[in-house]
Amino acid sequence: MDAFVIDAFEFCRTNGLREGVTPVAEMTRLSKECADNSGSITWKAEGSTSKQGFPQMRLSVSGTVQLNCQRCLTPFGHAIDSSTLLMFGKDDAHADEIEEIIGDESIDVVVGTRDMKLMDLMEDEALLALPQAPKHEQCPDAALLEKARSEKPSPFAGLQSLKK
Secondary structure: OHHHEEOHHHHHHOOOEEEEEEEHHHOHHHHHHOOOOOOEEEEEEEEEEOOOOOEEEEEEEEEEEEEEOOOOOOEEEEEEEEEEEEEEEOOHHHHHHHHHHHOOOOOEEEEOOOOEEHHHHHHHHHHHOOOOOOOOOOOOOHHHHHHHHHHOOOOOHHHHHHHO
């Protein structure tokens, strides 16, 4: 994994490009959020310099991961397709200064380092692309759930008989 350690500033200055495919099983934080370790994430990092002269990197991730549906508790495939633009500051004060200059909240400004782990950035992007409450568009066993709900007697049915 040391091949994925970059000097963020040099990577951006030289318009660096790295891309690849990483199995979900190798992304420990992401795999903890998934129903299983199947699938892989296709990723791409492109370095450049902004119009204002700040180092920036476009991160893109895509792939399908298995998540547990919060409604029916069964696993389902969730497609990830996310891209973000990061700008790098030399320290916290410089990052804050860049944020004020660019005035664009869609761009994340972070502190860059000379030994930045590219895979950590990719895993962060994949994690941010996950829904807070994953669920099917339409649960496969919705008919069974509805049947179970309708068969369950109402707790007020007993009270209704006492009323008569």
